[in-house]
Amino acid sequence: MEFIGKSMTLSEVLKEIEKDIPFYDESGGGVTFSGGEPLNQPFFLLEMLKACGELDLHRTVDTSGFADSEVLLKIAEQTDLFLYDLKHMDPLKHQLYTGVSNEKILLNLELLARHGAQITIRIPVVPGMNDDKENIERVGAFLGRLPGIRQVHILPYHSVAQGKYRSLRTDFPLADVQPPTALQMEAIAERLQKNGLQVALGG
Amino acid sequence: MNERVERLRRKSFETMPCVSAERAQLMTQFYRENMYKYSVPVLRALNFKHLCERKTLYIGEDELIVGERGPFPKAVPTFPELTCHSVEDLKILDSRSMTRYAVSKETMTIYEREIIPFWRGRNLRERVFKEAPAEWKSAYEVGMFTEFMEQRAPGHTALDGIIYRKGMMDFKEEIAHSLAKLDYLNDSEATEKAEELKAMAISCDAVITFADRHAEMADEMADRETKPERRAELKKIAATCRWVPAHAPRDFWEALQMYWFVHLGTVTELNGWDSMCPGHLDQHLHPFYEKDLAANTLNREKAKELLQCFWIKFNNQPAPPKVGVTAEESGTYNDFANINLAGLKRDGSDGVNEVSYLLLEVLDEMQLLQPQANVQVSHKTPERFLKAACRVIRKGSGYPSVFNADEVIMEQLRIGKTLEDAREGGTSGCIETGSFGKEAFILTGYLNVPKILEVTLNNGLDPLTGHTVGLQTGDPRNFASFDALYGAFEKQLSYFVDLKIRVNNYIEQMYACYAPAPFLSVLIRDCIAKGKDYNNGGPRYNANYIQCCGIGTITDSLSAIKKHVFEEKAFAMDRLLNALQKNFDDEESLRLILFNKTPFYGNDDDLADSIMQQVYASLFNAIDGKPNTKGTEYHLNMLSTTCHVYFGRMLGASANGRLAGLPISDGTSPSHGADRKGPTAVIKSLGKMDQVKSGGTLLNQRFTPSVLKGETGVDSMAHLIRTYFNLNGHHVQFNVVDTATLRRAQASPEEYRNLLVRVAGYSDYFVDLDRHHQEEIIARTEHESL
Numbered sequence: 001m002e003f004i005g006k007s008m009t010l011s012e013v014l015k016e017i018e019k020d021i022p023f024y025d026e027s028g029g030g031v032t033f034s035g036g037e038p039l040n041q042p043f044f045l046l047e048m049l050k051a052c053g054e055l056d057l058h059r060t061v062d063t064s065g066f067a068d069s070e071v072l073l074k075i076a077e078q079t080d081l082f083l084y085d086l087k088h089m090d091p092l093k094h095q096l097y098t099g100v101s102n103e104k105i106l107l108n109l110e111l112l113a114r115h116g117a118q119i120t121i122r123i124p125v126v127p128g129m130n131d132d133k134e135n136i137e138r139v140g141a142f143l144g145r146l147p148g149i150r151q152v153h154i155l156p157y158h159s160v161a162q163g164k165y166r167s168l169r170t171d172f173p174l175a176d177v178q179p180p181t182a183l184q185m186e187a188i189a190e191r192l193q194k195n196g197l198q199v200a201l202g203g
Numbered sequence: 204m205n206e207r208v209e210r211l212r213r214k215s216f217e218t219m220p221c222v223s224a225e226r227a228q229l230m231t232q233f234y235r236e237n238m239y240k241y242s243v244p245v246l247r248a249l250n251f252k253h254l255c256e257r258k259t260l261y262i263g264e265d266e267l268i269v270g271e272r273g274p275f276p277k278a279v280p281t282f283p284e285l286t287c288h289s290v291e292d293l294k295i296l297d298s299r300s301m302t303r304y305a306v307s308k309e310t311m312t313i314y315e316r317e318i319i320p321f322w323r324g325r326n327l328r329e330r331v332f333k334e335a336p337a338e339w340k341s342a343y344e345v346g347m348f349t350e351f352m353e354q355r356a357p358g359h360t361a362l363d364g365i366i367y368r369k370g371m372m373d374f375k376e377e378i379a380h381s382l383a384k385l386d387y388l389n390d391s392e393a394t395e396k397a398e399e400l401k402a403m404a405i406s407c408d409a410v411i412t413f414a415d416r417h418a419e420m421a422d423e424m425a426d427r428e429t430k431p432e433r434r435a436e437l438k439k440i441a442a443t444c445r446w447v448p449a450h451a452p453r454d455f456w457e458a459l460q461m462y463w464f465v466h467l468g469t470v471t472e473l474n475g476w477d478s479m480c481p482g483h484l485d486q487h488l489h490p491f492y493e494k495d496l497a498a499n500t501l502n503r504e505k506a507k508e509l510l511q512c513f514w515i516k517f518n519n520q521p522a523p524p525k526v527g528v529t530a531e532e533s534g535t536y537n538d539f540a541n542i543n544l545a546g547l548k549r550d551g552s553d554g555v556n557e558v559s560y561l562l563l564e565v566l567d568e569m570q571l572l573q574p575q576a577n578v579q580v581s582h583k584t585p586e587r588f589l590k591a592a593c594r595v596i597r598k599g600s601g602y603p604s605v606f607n608a609d610e611v612i613m614e615q616l617r618i619g620k621t622l623e624d625a626r627e628g629g630t631s632g633c634i635e636t637g638s639f640g641k642e643a644f645i646l647t648g649y650l651n652v653p654k655i656l657e658v659t660l661n662n663g664l665d666p667l668t669g670h671t672v673g674l675q676t677g678d679p680r681n682f683a684s685f686d687a688l689y690g691a692f693e694k695q696l697s698y699f700v701d702l703k704i705r706v707n708n709y710i711e712q713m714y715a716c717y718a719p720a721p722f723l724s725v726l727i728r729d730c731i732a733k734g735k736d737y738n739n740g741g742p743r744y745n746a747n748y749i750q751c752c753g754i755g756t757i758t759d760s761l762s763a764i765k766k767h768v769f770e771e772k773a774f775a776m777d778r779l780l781n782a783l784q785k786n787f788d789d790e791e792s793l794r795l796i797l798f799n800k801t802p803f804y805g806n807d808d809d810l811a812d813s814i815m816q817q818v819y820a821s822l823f824n825a826i827d828g829k830p831n832t833k834g835t836e837y838h839l840n841m842l843s844t845t846c847h848v849y850f851g852r853m854l855g856a857s858a859n860g861r862l863a864g865l866p867i868s869d870g871t872s873p874s875h876g877a878d879r880k881g882p883t884a885v886i887k888s889l890g891k892m893d894q895v896k897s898g899g900t901l902l903n904q905r906f907t908p909s910v911l912k913g914e915t916g917v918d919s920m921a922h923l924i925r926t927y928f929n930l931n932g933h934h935v936q937f938n939v940v941d942t943a944t945l946r947r948a949q950a951s952p953e954e955y956r957n958l959l960v961r962v963a964g965y966s967d968y969f970v971d972l973d974r975h976h977q978e979e980i981i982a983r984t985e986h987e988s989l
Contacts, residue, residue: 019807022890022930023883027922163973 010044014051021055030058030080039067042075049078062122065105072108073115082119083153084109088130089138097129106142113146121149125188126157127180136191144195151198154188156180204568207265208511212569214263215276220521220536221305222296223273224313226280226471229254231321234284244402244736248721251472252409258471260420262440267512268459269417269440270467276519279304282474284718286354287322287329290315292526302536304524327718328354331710339706341672343528345665346853347655348703348749349648349846351476352710354529356718357738358475361482361543361631362726363640366465367458367491370450371407377731378404385734396734399721399741403731406722410468411449418444455491455501459513462487465726466540472722474523476646477539477632480574482639484542485559492558503561510565517574531849537572543629543639545588546579546608551626553583560591566602567595579629580928581608586921593920596937597911604634604936607928611636613895614933618838620744634842634870634899634934635748641728642744643737643833644898646840647707651850652822653753653857653867655699656760659692666784666855674698680776685769689761693821700825703749704837711747711832715739740833747831748840748898751822752847755868758804758815759859759877763797765814783856786863798860798876798953805873806880807887819892827896841871841892841900870901876956879968882906882923890930897933905938905958907945907969907980945969945981 017031024030031052038045038061045061052059061075062083076082086109087102088094094102112119121143125131143149157179165172189199204212233253237246259274273280281288288296293314297306323329331353335343342348351357382400387393418441425437439456446453447461448468462481469479481487495501522538544562546554566576578584578592592603608629614636615625628638637644655673658665663673676691715738723737724730730741767773774793782790802811822839829837843850851866859874861867868874871889878885882904894900904923911920920937927935940958948955952970959968969977 019887020883022887023922023926026926026929027918029922166973 010047010051013048017052017057018055021057024057028058030060032060032062032083034062034083037064037066039063039071039075042067042071046075046078049075053078065108066100067104067108069104069108069111073111076112076115076117080118082112082117084112084119084121086121086123086139086143089135089142093130093135110146113148117148119149121152122155123152124155124157125180125185126174127177127184129177131180131184131188133191136188140192140195140197143192143197149197151200152192153200153202154185154192155202156185204511205508208508208515211263211265211512211515212571215515215518216571218277218519219305220277220279220303221307222293222310222524223278223280224310224318225258225274225278226254227283227318228313229257230284231317235321242398242402243717244399244719244721245405247472247719248402248405248409251406251468251722252412254471255409255413255468256416258413260416262417262420262424262437267436267440267456267509268463268516269421269444270413270460270463270516272467272470272520277521279521279523280471281318282356282523283318283322283326285327285356285474286526287319287326288314288524288526289319295526296524302525302530302534304521327710327713331706331713334709335706338672339702341670342699342702345654345668345670345672346651346850347658347672347699348650349528349531349849350703350706350710351529351646351648352707352714354525354527355523356473356475356720357643357645357711357714358473358479359477359632359635359637359644359646360469360475360723360727360737361480361541361629361637361639362462362465363482363627363728364487365640365728366448366451366461366726367487368451370461371411371448371725372450374725374731375404375407378407378725381731381734392734399719399724399736399739400731400734402719402721403725406468406472407725410464410722413468414444414448414464418442452491455488455495455506456509458488458491459509463513463516469720469723469726470520473718473720475720475723477541477635478520478522480540480542480631480639482543482631483546483554483627483629485544485556485562486546486548486554488558489556492556492561503557506558507561507565510561511569514565514569514571514574518569518571520573528849531846534845537575539632540574541631541633542574542576544576544578544592544603545581545584546629547581547583547612547626549623549627551622553581553585554579555585555588559588563588563591563595563603567598575604576602577604577606577630579606579608579611580924584608589921589924590917593911593917593924597906597908597916597920597939601936601938604934605924606630606634606934607932610895610928610931610933614898617895618744618746618836624743630899630934633844634901635840636898636933637746638744640726641742642746643727643742644744644746644748645711646748646750646842647837648703649750649752649843649846649850650699650703650822651753651853651867652696652751652818653756653760654850654854655695656692656757657854657857659688659695660780660783660858663695667853679780682776685761685765688764688769689817692761693825696821697825700749700829704829704831707747708830708832711738715832740835745831745833745835746898747835747837749826749837750840750842750846751826752843752850752869753867754815754818754841754871754892755804755874755877756857756859756861757818758811759801759874760857760861761814761818762803762811763801763858763860766801766810767797779858783858786856787860794860794862797858801859803859803874803877803879805878805885805888807884812888812891815888816891816893823893823896838898839896840898841894843867843869843901869903872901872903875954879956881959883926886923886927886930886932886935889927889932894931894933900933902927902932902935903938904935905940907959908939908941910959911937911939942981945977949974949977 058080060081061079064085091101162172192199233250261271261275262269293306296304378400385393421437421441425434428434443460447457448464452458452461466479521536544559548554612625624638658673663675665672673695682688719736727742729743735741787794802808804811804815826839847869848866856863
């Protein structure tokens with residue numbers, strides 16, 4: 001086993017970010033904190049967000065939503081946009097596929113939305129797991145009720161991780177799952193749009 | 204494109220280039236009879252007239268714009284007064300696998316019987332090589348530098364808008380006025396000027412005659428033509444050729460034909476580098492386009508057809524056949540006519556108009572080698588136009604290339620041009636900055652900068668041949684510091700630059716004395732007023748350039764030596780030099796440390812980039828401000844064309860882990876495989892080069908088509924361009940790769956380290972993906988490139 005990646009201090013990360021400011025200035029882009037789960041390092045994340053705020057950079061946090069609610073709301077004060085994962089509406093299935101229940105995740109999403117955060121929802125569409133009509137309709141109904149949800153991105157499952165599993169010498173559990181077809185993705189998009197949501201494929 | 208254009212295009216595309224002996228033969232006859240009867244300029248002008256009166260004409264089926272340089276499309280004339288090809292040269296041209304030119308038996312015989320016996324010992328190339336000092340020759344032979352004017356005339360010339368306002372008759376009046384003003388009492392050069400001015404007038408007559416002959420031929424063809432539509436077209440061609448170039452054009456069609464006759468005149472008179480270039484063609488044509496549209500004599504479709512017919516004429520003229528080192532440094536059929544789109548007008552307003560869009564469409568549809576086109580992006584260029592250009596770029600032909608118009612103007616202001624003349628300037632050839640219609644900006648040859656380091660590391664010796672070619676600056680094993688090594692490198696640099704300039708200046712005077720270009724002088728501002736030739740300081744501005752190659756390779760090599768030998772002392776200089784000498788044989792682990800554990804240029808890494816800045820400053824100090832023979836100066840240029848391949852072949856292994864014989868870095872791009880942090884980091888590194896002090900830099904960027912997919916792809920490309928230009932970048936061109944390249948990347952991943960591919964919601968380096976995934980991407984790319 002080999003350790004990939006490196007430890008960096010706040011100022012080291014900030015220095016890397018600053019290098020790209022000419023590009024942000026031109027394109028209106030900014031910084032995205034993603035992961036893993038950035039909320040696993042809440043203190044570091046908060047300090048980074050503050051520092052970027054002082055540089056007038058647009059700040060996005062990409063999260064699974066599985067975090068302490070109080071921490072999340074503190075982070076929200078320093079965040080311009082959340083990319084928020086929504087994997088399954090059924091608590092048991094969510095537990096089965098991800099190892100944790102979705103209760104806290106849904107609660108946190110509702111909290112964020114009611115506190116005026118800007119949120120883009122991201123749904124990874126995995127055939128046979130969360131692409132059924134019932135789940136998608138429940139997602140649509142839930143999101144349709146929330147304020148501040150800008151957009152929903154539906155992301156077709158892909159097998160890129162297969163190589164990583166191989167290099168970790170671990171069996172790839174989804175070896176038999178095929179990526180959804182364009183037609184399937186369109187049907188899901190239409191279903192979600194019925195709830196007044198803006199849906200984009202990929203993203 | 205319509206059927207006519209498709210037929211013309213196919214013919215041009217499929218015809219194989221061949222050598223035509225006609226020009227050589229006509230000129231040899233003329234010189235035999237007329238040498239010593241006239242002054243050199245008048246002799247040259249009369250020779251030009253002789254060619255225009257006698258050369259075989261060609262008006263092809265379907266053609267609307269007429270005239271060829273040779274007797275028919277893709278037949279390329281030779282210039283024995285500059286380079287007299289030997290029979291051996293002709294055999295090589297006829298049989299080589301790359302850029303082949305067919306040579307018929309008849310041509311071979313004419314050369315053997317008439318051309319070679321006359322021009323042997325008389326052509327400029329032989330005279331130059333005979334006169335060049337031994338130390339120049341030894342440096343030249345090991346690939347330290349090249350010499351542009353050893354077989355082609357000074358060029359890189361582009362025109363401003365004067366020929367759309369004045370015809371040859373108007374120029375003749377100006378010439379007569381200048382002649383009348385000559386002061387034989389007080390001006391010791393009056394006679395010389397008189398001869399030059401007379402030559403200019405003769406050359407105006409020559410092109411008028413050339414056009415009249417086309418008019419006669421078109422009339423005859425019209426009389427024989429049975430299809431009424433074609434008969435009408437031939438009549439229009441005849442009328443056009445009777446009017447231009449004697450007079451200023453009156454409509455869109457005449458404007459195109461005017462340029463084309465002028466173009467053919469200049470490339471028949473001499474074989475100047477980069478042929479000739481119309482400059483800001485969109486701005487020149489726009490008034491005619493608007494006028495004809497308003498008068499209902501032209502519509503958008505017809506204008507496009509005419510432009511496409513015009514386009515094909517460029518493609519019909521491959522570069523004159525090059526041999527020896529010149530073929531190595533510029534191994535292509537492309538003769539580098541480079542049409543400028545967008546930019547600014549003389550008054551500083553935005554130059555984009557409807558013809559700019561039309562030309563972009565033509566470029567997109569034609570997909571031909573020639574002419575090239577580039578987009579001059581200024582702070583005033585509309586986003587709509589930039590995005591339209593990006594949509595053409597991402598189709599993958601590499602055209603149009605993109606320039607920072609504001610930077611191009613600044614580069615010219617730095618060397619003393621007026622703001623208006625600078626705005627009217629732009630880019631010709633590959634990336635060369637110049638003031639169109641008013642300047643002789645002469646590129647003199649490439650400099651192999653990594654080779655200078657190699658010679659420094661060998662105390663003046665070329666390790667490949669064992670010959671002493673440089674100064675003895677000391678055994679680097681004894682250098683106590685990096686600064687000592689760098690000091691030695693600077694001494695060698697200055698020695699080679701001065702050596703090159705010495706011979707350049709000699710050649711420059713050879714052209715001034717023996718190969719003046721009176722017709723070109725008519726077209727470039729102030730030559731008529733001064734009574735001086737283009738090759739003798741006649742133009743308003745004169746600048747010389749040396750093109751420095753391999754900034755990536757030299758920076759990375761110095762960075763490696765600095766870090767591993769001097770700072771960390773991981774290994775001794777002796778071990779490194781031995782490894783380089785052995786081409787890293789038995790030293791692969793050392794090579795990998797150099798290649799993977801060194802800060803390299805192109806990663807926005809200040810350690811490496813500061814070395815690049817240091818080298819750039821040394822190049823600038825060695826070159827900028829050195830005098831030429833026209834009372835003006837040499838400047839720096841950062842272009843390599845195909846010379847980085849030749850220079851790489853002449854270079855042993857280098858300290859950046861590059862094996863002997865492999866290409867050095869191209870233009871101002873990072874070394875192959877050195878940039879590992881993506882295109883934004885490359886742009887940041889390039890942004891640290893003070894590019895405004897050069898006459899042009901060149902950045903290649905390579906993407907797969909999927910990275911640039913959809914409107915987001917267009918937006919990203921436009922943002923990348925604007926950001927680079929905000930950082931004062933001069934030029935960028937995009938290579939959108941195909942499957943073949945991806946296959947090659949699989950075979951030699953080290954060379955394709957920087958190849959970015961779109962994976963899913965993100966991009967990654969192709970060579971970092973596992974085989975399975977690479978295959979998946981290849982399948983996808985192929986699908987997307989349909």
